[in-house]
Amino acid sequence: QTLDELEGGLEREKKARADLDKSKRKLEVDLKTSQGNLEELDRARRELEENLKRKDQEIQQIGTRLEDEQGQAASLGKKI
Structure with missing residues (x-):
């Protein structure tokens, strides 16, 4: 090989x-x-999971409160 080829x-x-x-x-x-x-993205996912958990708890509480109020309304209706 020539020097030019090597270079x-x-x-x-x-x-x-x-x-x-x-x-x-x-x-x-x-x-x-x-x-x-x-x-x-992982932080956002964890935050969304926490929000979802809170919302589920709120829904349960509202459902319980609704049942209580419906029970009270039924009791009042029977008294009338």
Whole structure:
């Protein structure tokens, strides 16, 4: 091989290495962004689950109160 061929091969390898490093950095940034998004989505999911649990409890309380009031109304209706 000639010196020009060797230098050309070296330059191609340097460029390939630089391209790989650039791709690696981009993937690392993408990964970090994705992990941040995942954490944010997980927080939102937990918050929604808590809200759903609270709403279920409220519905149960309202249902119980409704039954009590219906019972009282029925008792009053019988008295009249």
